[in-house]
Amino acid sequence: MTRHGQTREEGGSQLALLFEAAAAAPSRHIWPVRELVGRARELVEREFADVWVEGEISNLRPAASGHLYFTLKDADAQLPVVMFRHKLKLRFTPKDGLHVLARGRVSVYDQRGQMQLVAETMEPVGAGSLQLAFEQLRERLKAEGLFDAARKRPLPAFPRTVGIVTSPTGAVIRDFLNIASRRHAGLNVLLFPVTVQGENAAEEIEAAIASLNEAGLTDVIVVARGGGSLEDLAAFNSERMARAIATSRVPVVSAVGHETDFTIADFVADLRAPTPSAAAELITEAHYGIGERLVEFDRRLRRGAQFQLMQARQRIAHVRVSGAETRMTMLLHRLAQRLDDATQRMETALREQFRNRRHAVDGFTAAVLRHDPRQKIALARSGFATAQARMERAMERRFFEKQARFDRLTARLDALSPLAVLDRGYALVLDAQGGLVRSTTQVAAGDTITTRLSDGAFTSRVESVAPEKHRTRRRK
DSSP: OHHHHHHHHHHHHHHHHHHHHHHHSOOOOOOOHHHHHHHHHHHHHHHTSSEEEEEEEEEEEEOTTSOEEEEEEOSSOEEEEEEOGGGOOOSSOOOTTOEEEEEEEEEEETTTTEEEEEEEEEEESSSOHHHHHHHHHHHHHHHHTTTOGGGOOOOOSSOSEEEEEEOSSSHHHHHHHHHHHHHOTTOEEEEEEOOOSSTTHHHHHHHHHHHHHHHTOOSEEEEEEOOOOTTTTGGGGSHHHHHHHHTOSSOEEEEESOTTOOOHHHHHSSEEOSSHHHHHHHHTHHHHHHHHHHHHHHHHHHHHHHHHHHHHHHHHHTOOOOSOHHHHHHHHHHHHHHHHHHHHHHHHHHHHHHHHHHHHHHHTHHHHHHSOHHHHHHHHHHTHHHHHHHHHHHHHHHHHHHHHHHHHHHHHHHHHOHHHHHHTTOOEEEOTTSOBOOSGGGOOTTOEEEEEETTEEEEEEOOOOOOOHHHHHHHO
16 A cells, blocks of 8 residues: 555656656757758858868769769768869869869758769879870770871871971971981971960961861971970870871871970871981981982092002002103103093092982982882992993083074074064053053043153153044055
C-alpha cells in the first residue's frame, strides 16, 4: 500500500515537471526549403567567395550550351564543379583523371540543394597549362598522321625564290639574308612580315602561308623566329598554325627557336631546321656544294698546269749545250714561246670554263636535277681536251653571226623609226588630250596644240583654221 502510493506521487511530480518544461520551451521556427537553401547559399558564398580547390577530375560532362560540368574528388570527399561558357578560357583540354587546381566561389545549387564550386580558372598540377596543351595537341595531330614522314616533301635542291615568314625587325631576317647571300648570291628572298608573338601571331602567320601559296612565286617557305619561353613560342604551337603548314602546297621549313626548342610547327613542317641560320644553310646546300667543287677543280687544274710547266722547264735546263749553240738557243726560244702561249691559252680557257659553269648553275637547274652533277663533271673532264678548240671556234662563229644579225635588225629599226621621219623635217601635231591631229576638222580656233619635232616639242594656240578645199573635193 505504501509502495503503491509512493509510486503515484513520483509519477505525478515527473508529469508536472514535463508540463513546466513544455511551458518554458520556446516556440519552434519552421523554414521553407527554398528559404533555408537560399540562406545557406548566402552564408557559403560570403564565407568562401574566392577559394582554390585541388583534386582529381571525374565524371566530366561538357554540355551542349558550352558549359562544363565535372566533379573534383580526393580520397575522402568530392565536390561538384561548374565552369560557365563565358569563363571557359583554358589552354588545355580537361579530361577525367587529371589532377588540377580550380579557383572560384563555393555556392549552393537551389534545385538540388547541392553545394558546388563555380570555377573561373583552372590549371593542371605539375605541368603548366601551356605544356599540357602542347602535349595534347601533339598527340592528337600525331594520331591524325600530320607528323608522318611519308607525307613530308623533299626541298627543291636549287630553289630560285624563298619566302620567309618572320618579323621584319629581328635578328632572324638579318642572319638569314647574310648566310643566303654569302652561299647563293642568285637566290631571291621574299619577306612576308608578321608578328611572331602575341594573340594575333598565329592568325598572321597562317594568312602569310596562304598568301605565299596563292601567289605561286616561291619554291620554299621558311617560318622563322628566335628563341624564347613556351609562352613566347605559343603561336608556333597552335593548331591553326599546324594545319596551315600541313595544307601548304609549297614545302615548308620550320626554323623556330634555338636547337633545343621543339614546337608543333617543327613536327608538321617538311623540314625542321635547328635555327634560322641553319635553315639558310640547308636551303643553299646543293648550290654551295657545286660551287665548292668547281673551285676545287679549278685549283687542281692550276696545280696540274704548274706541274707541267715545272717539268718542261726542268727538261729544258738539262739539255746539253752542243756546238750548235745558236740552233739550240733558237729551239729553246721557240719552245719557251710555245709554252707561254699554251699556258696563256690554258689559263684563259680555265677562267672561261669556270665563269661559264658559274653562270650555268642557275640557268640549268632542271638539267642538274635530272642528271647527277658528278657524272656530268666526269664526262666534261674527259672530253675537255678534245672539245676545247671546237668550243672556241663555235663560240667565235656564233658571236659574229649574232653581231651581224644585231646590226641588220638595228638598221631596220632605224629605218622604220618614227623619229627618223621627224629627222627629215616632218612633225607630229597633238591635241590637248595627246591625240594625233590628222585633219583640220579636229581643231578649232583657240585650241591648244603641241608640235613634236625630232629634237623636242613646243605648244601653240590655233588662231584660225583654213582647210584645203581642193583636197576636200577630191575626197568627196
